[in-house]
Amino acid sequence: MSVFRPLLFKNKVALVTGGATGIGKAITEELLSLGCKVVIASRKEERLKATVQELCPNSNRLRGKVCNIRKEDQINTLISSTLSELGKIDYLVNNGGGQYLSPVADIRLKGWDAVVETNLTGTFLMCKEVYGQWMRENGGVIVNIILDTSRGIPMMAHSAAARAGVDNLTKSLAVEWAANGVRLNTVAPGGFIYSPTAAANYGGRDVFEKARVGIPAKRLGTTQEVASAVCFLLSPGASFISGETLKVDGGANFFPSLDRSR
């Protein structure tokens, strides 16, 4: 059950990238339950269709739109078509993203560029376009999902660099756009929020289970727990919070050792 008051969200329009799977799907579910209209956007049409069918089969409060956030023209169309269909964009959640595991020595330039384009440039383009087409005149709230990069991320250095860029971009925009009524914050999940799609990218549930020892709470995080943090930051309850980074990691950042061999 939602911990938020539905009235605060009723009839708001939210755009969630990567909203068909994992954390994004949990955010979508929470926003729908609060009365929002939601547009989910990502590359694979079949995932979008399946999620729309599962969560909202009999209404058009949930729409899926194919968009690769590495493509500026596709982002432009995503924003303009959302505005022409739904009339406004109150909330943007930049959740779509990812990377692959590799030591830095083996990362090729093409792979580095792919990860930076997806996570940093994609977020920059989404923010810039939604601001230019709507939020500059009308205000709004943006939440960017990153990884917690505060101690670096060995084997994911490309993504860590890109996500740290998103974190800092968020702070700059929070200042630049404050006078236009736009708030932006970052949510930084610790490494191990279990979802089937996330696990599939990293060798299955076992890889996530092994991380428990490094988490003071001794359990994995859930996608719903990330969704709650996102909805708090979107809500009027956070109306004087901007440029902040909220970690959702069960205290893992403060744990002295992430030695996963124990």
Ligand SMILES: CCCCCCC/C=C/C(=O)SCCNC(=O)CCNC(=O)[C@H](O)C(C)(C)COP(=O)(O)OP(=O)(O)OC[C@H]1O[C@@H](n2cnc3c(N)ncnc32)[C@H](O)[C@@H]1OP(=O)(O)O
């Ligand atoms: C020890 C376990 C740690 C678990 C940590 C858990 C914490 C984090 C969890 C999450 O982030 S969950 C989200 C996971 N989801 C994803 O990561 C999915 C999205 N990922 C991607 O789409 C890709 O990783 C991408 C690189 C961002 C985009 O890939 P795409 O295939 O679209 O790019 P291309 O342009 O085709 O490839 C460019 C280039 O990139 C290199 N590369 C891509 N994938 C890999 C790979 N798996 N291994 C090595 N290299 C890869 C490669 O150089 C590609 O060029 P070519 O060699 O194919 O010419």
Ligand SMILES: NC(=O)C1=CN([C@@H]2O[C@H](COP(=O)(O)OP(=O)(O)OC[C@H]3O[C@@H](n4cnc5c(N)ncnc54)[C@H](OP(=O)(O)O)[C@@H]3O)[C@@H](O)[C@H]2O)C=CC1
């Ligand atoms: N699970 C975890 O432990 C953690 C996850 N995160 C981050 O949270 C976010 C959600 O991850 P999670 O739900 O776990 O994993 P998922 O793999 O389920 O989510 C990634 C989503 O991003 C979308 N996506 C990827 N590349 C693009 C692109 N170029 N354009 C548009 N959409 C794209 C994918 O859809 P499609 O492939 O159809 O395009 C997918 O829906 C990601 O940014 C992830 O890195 C951060 C910390 C920890």
